[in-house]
Amino acid sequence: MEDRRTLLQAVLALLAGGVAAWWLPQVLELFAIINATVYVAMALLALSLALVWGFGGILCFGQAAFFGLGGYAYAVAALNLPDTTYAIPIALGVPMLAAAALGYVMFYGKVSDVYMGVITLTVTLILFNFINSTAGEEWRIGAAPLGGFNGIPSTPPLNMPGDPGTALTPEQIFVIAVACLAGCYAACKLILRSHFGRVVTAIRENELRAALLGYNVRLHKLAIFAIGGLMAGLAGMLFANCVFVSPTMFSLAYSGQVIIWVMVGGVGTLLGPIIGAMLLQALTAWAGTLPEVNPNLILGLVLVVAVLAIPRGLQPTMATLLRRRAP
Amino acid sequence: MDLVLATGIQALSGIATLLLISLGLAIVFGMMRVINLAHGEFLMLGAYSAILAVQAGINLWVAMLVVAPLCVGLFGVVVERLVIRRLYGRMVDTMLATWGLSLALIGAVTMIFGNTVAGFSAPLGSVQIGAYSTSGYGLFLIAATMVLLAAVWAVLRFTPAGLIARGTMQNAGMAAALGVPTERVYALSFAAGAAVSGLAGALIAPMSGVVPTMGTAYIARSFITVITGGAAMLAGTSSAAGLLGSVNTLGTFVTTPVLGEVLMLAVAILLLRLLPQGITGRFFRRSL
């Protein structure tokens, strides 16, 4: 029974993605489309943390580091390559390798959970500081100036594969973003249903027992962490295509917000954080329009209440509510 | 010769500032295993309460040394009652809750005071060392930090309250069995940590830009200092502040400020890799 339910959820997700991708571009005008693409990219970032933290049991305070690396890798590659389609593998490879390297340092370094949070936080800070101070002329990779605090505004958007001349329109980029989100969601569902996914979930439940059954715990954690890094990098690439790449992608704000979204959406689920990300971004945007109220205050209070009231997050609480009411 | 002396003083004031802003966090984290990500905002509240006290006509020194720690200490009690008390033992949730608190505080202060509040300039004028002149207040800061460190050490080491606090932190169950009201000890310890942070915020106010987001500049530094310091609260934080403070100051002096920063963070990562439990995880293990 459980397998049918996961397949149903995966199909539903792809369907919802399809409808949104087809219908929204007709309805929304340009500014809203770009905004929607940012929401989708952020939801994908939340999904990557939901997979790594919710199922891998690895609380990474620095998921924004891979988000930023994905964006910057794409920007630098796109500026140096004739056809931006070749920039895609680089934009995914760099954050994945970075995640694997950071994962190796943490999981093979016998680091306890608390220090893992600290190390991921510190690494993001170092990247933020480093990228921020690359304003000078000498900081360029090939034809791409890193641009320090101002980021790289002149990043060329994705173009039709094989035809560098015609860049994709924002509507097309939105469709690609939704496709990526739905695709990654379905991929997560399949990964978690696979043997590898079950072992990763078991490791979250009890690391020692998994090891005593012969599973290489550190390798599995490294792998799921790298997959999370890849997804966050993909989100970074999408972000680079609808906004532009800047050091703020590495900032504490993004790392913090993504944790809030997953926490409020529901640690231990996939759909929860996606919904949480979209809802909270809309809430922050709405709060920004209120003259007297400062968005930080609302976002902060939401997190404090979320931690105190619903330790396992929005979606499971709703799910348990629904199940309890159903006979 | 005066160059060496002046640079030495710069290094000392760098270390003192780092120690000052980390001490409050060390008390809360070192003793209570509570990671307070709103620590930066506690500093900011300390600075703001000092400035508002001065604007209300209270003497500068009274405002800094009395009003600020008192206000932030009381605020600490409120925070402990409402939020922290429900999350003992849940390290990750405390991190997230205090992160939310930090965002909320920045938002609230920006709403109430706007982005700019008129600060007051550093008292005690300037002091001439050979060809170099440095601020008299900088020297006062170094002295104040040493006194504060000694005071906290003395309280923990010699007073019964200090003993009870240390006992409760190591084994709350046993302490309760001996009749110690552990709830109140936790509340007072968190308040003490908050008061020290408030005092630190007030002391650095004349030397820094007091804006609602000033906390974010300090939180990373104090966090890294306390974590690299390790379990033993005072010895750990002081040794880490000494190491990181001097690396940062001398690095900035010899090379560029950017390298000074990167050097400090690199040393921190190296330390975390070699000594995952921090400096006092290995050296001066039994000290306070």
Next chain:
Amino acid sequence: MTALLATEGLTMRFGGVVAVDNVSLAVSERELRCLIGPNGAGKSTFFRCLTGQYRPTAGRILWRGRDITGLEPHAIARLGIGIKTQVPSLFDGLTAIEGVTLAVRRKHGEREARRRAMAALERLGIGALSGALVGLLAHGQRQLVELATVVAPEPDLIILDEPTAGMSAEETAGTAALIREMNRDHAVIVVEHDMQFIRAIASGITVFHQGRVLVEDCAAKVLADPRVHDVYLGRPPTPQVVVPA
């Protein structure tokens, strides 16, 4: 015939304290061995050296003659050793069948693994609990699920650390019978100090005392040996007295 599992001069020192002092023992295929001794005799530390949780300070561990000292726990488990730790270590968030399937899944396909897992649960009489969430089960049931998880992949050797901890009298007797039945297909090493369980098992016994092997013999002789009584009652062992057979 080389031993299935042997230790040569195994020593484990924590700073000044020598928890396991130069212990050499050998267990052959299909053997059932009990490691007994009062609390703090070094049994659990010795167990953790075998499972790779601790890296021994000196000495060697041999698996069918091959040196496996210092291997990671997962590498040791892969040799075909089923391990049950003192504190029950289970997948609370999964159902019983899911946990046990996972144990077998490393060597078999999904369907075959599920079939064997179900068989293991039934063999231990808890087939009915297969769909239950492990976290919600009672203590006794959890011990049985853990035993099923260890037995299901059919290891060559099973090592158990105090399987009867917190069990009632008849549950202990039941577990002893179960372990005898398991011993038909797998060698078993049990770390225990519950006298009632040891009498019920009546297998070869090695007595630990202050990190060293005091006595190693069949159950009858060991249980009659005055030194074992002294050690259990906390008196220093009386000098070697040979009791006529």
Next chain:
Amino acid sequence: MTKYFRDGGGDAVAVDFFPLDVTNFGPAIQKIQAAKPDMVVSALVGGAHVSFYRQWAAAGMKSRIPMASTTFGGGNESLLLSPEEGDGIVCAFSYFQEVDNAANKAFLEKFRAKLGANTPYLGAELAMRSYTGMRLWAEGVKRAGTTDRMKVIEALGSGISVDGPPGRTMLDPKTNHVTLDVYVAEVKNRGFNVLQHFPNSPPADTQSVCDLQKEPNANRQVVVDVRI
């Protein structure tokens, strides 16, 4: 900046860059004292960097070495610092609230009438530039007769100008930047004392490398050549 020092006949003794969250400027102040420059030019920005001006005054350096800044005042720093710390710093912006002309006086009266008690201090440039920007757009819409994006862009390209409190602001068709009046002022008692006025200053550096009239849809990032 070094290029403009050289063009002006001076030279840069030393240049330092600071990460945004640096708050301890002790070493930097000491390096400056060691270098004994005639003046210091700061491009520091952000809340943490205000500490530099504080520590500079605390070290008693304000009376010894004059200071100018390209960014001071933009972020209301003049309000943050006490008069002893801020007074005397020279800055240059396209507008100060204290600019003395009829348009500015009329604007300020209407502004205060509208907001009354909580009228904010406009300080330097930022608020006024946004106001003037909107008016330039409005002018483009008037000329194009429609708010359609492409038509307004065309109208803006045909040379639009607006007169207001900062003086005359003309949209330069070659660079899409603006030619405007620039004022040099020194900080005085948390406000500004306007010293000099340079009317109609064109965006010379951008014009030297970019001409949108010749190549209308150029979209590469243009870098002004400041190599010395």
